[in-house]
Amino acid sequence: MKIVLNPIGVIHTEFKRMDEMPIQGGLFPDNRGVVEVFREYAGGLSDIDGFSHIILTYFFSQSNGFELKVKPFLEERVRGVFSTRAPRRPNPIGITVVKLDSVEGNTLNVRGVDMLDGTPLLDIKPYIPEFDVRSDAETGWIRERVGGAHLSDGRFKR
Numbered sequence: 659m660k661i662v663l664n665p666i667g668v669i670h671t672e673f674k675r676m677d678e679m680p681i682q683g684g685l686f687p688d689n690r691g692v693v694e695v696f697r698e699y700a701g702g703l704s705d706i707d708g709f710s711h712i713i714l715t716y717f718f719s720q721s722n723g724f725e726l727k728v729k730p731f732l733e734e735r736v737r738g739v740f741s742t743r744a745p746r747r748p749n750p751i752g753i754t755v756v757k758l759d760s761v762e763g764n765t766l767n768v769r770g771v772d773m774l775d776g777t778p779l780l781d782i783k784p785y786i787p788e789f790d791v792r793s794d795a796e797t798g799w800i801r802e803r804v805g806g807a808h809l810s811d812g813r814f815k816r
Contacts, residue, residue: 663717663780665696665717665778665779665780666695666696666699666702666779666780666781666782667693667694667695667696667699667764667778667779668693668694668696668776668777668778668779669691669692669693669694669714669716669771669773669775669776669777669778669779670691670692670693670694670775670776671689671690671691671771671773671774671775671777672689672690672691672775673771673773673774673775674774674775675774676720676774688769688770689769689770689771689772690759690767690768690769690771691756691767691768691769691771691773692765692766692767692768693714693765693766693768693779693782694764694765694779695764695765695766695779695782696764697764699764700763700764702782703761703764703766703782706758706761706766706782706784707758707760707761709758709784709785710757710758710785711755711756711757711758711784711785712755712756712758712766712768712782712783712784712785713753713754713755713756713782713783713784713785713790714753714754714755714756714768714773714779714781714782715751715752715753715779715780715781715782715783716751716752716753716754716773716777716778716779716780717750717751717752717777717778717780718745718746718747718750718751718752718777719750719774719776719777719778720745720774721745721746721747721750722746723746724739724746724747724748724750725739725746726738726739727739728742728744728746730742730743730744731743731744733799735799737799741798741799751780752773752777754770754771754772754773755770755785755790756768756769756770756771757769757770766782
């Protein structure tokens with residue numbers, strides 16, 4: 659089976675290098691970005707302005723190869739890649755919930771970004787708390803490490 663994904667836009671941020679970007683957008687809710695949706699997909703933005711938050715799905719374009727065991731951010735112990743949000747994955751796809759500030763034509767002004775400038779956008783979905791929040795969620799090994807503002811340290815750069 660072959661799967662082909664085509665970018666629907668590009669995400670613009672202030673982060674040019676991996677070691678200067680946040681490890682999670684929720685830790686830096688005021689980091690601003692601009693999502694440029696390619697004109698041929700702009701019609702899909704109808705009615706998105708009624709949502710306060712959206713989910714961006716994107717391609718880790720600076721990630722090469724993958725490892726099934728990684729030393730993730732916030733941790734010095736090796737973990738299975740699927741128990742992390744590390745960018746070097748078998749399918750290098752990322753997701754981030756961002757605050758939608760405004761829609762101007764095919765451009766979305768957002769906050770809470772954690773991706774490099776020029777990241778290819780694969781999809782946009784509305785964030786719906788009734789569907790997306792799980793009050794009984796467990797956070798595994800990361801439970802005691804969350805909190806504070808953390809930047810990437812470049813450990814997944816190749």
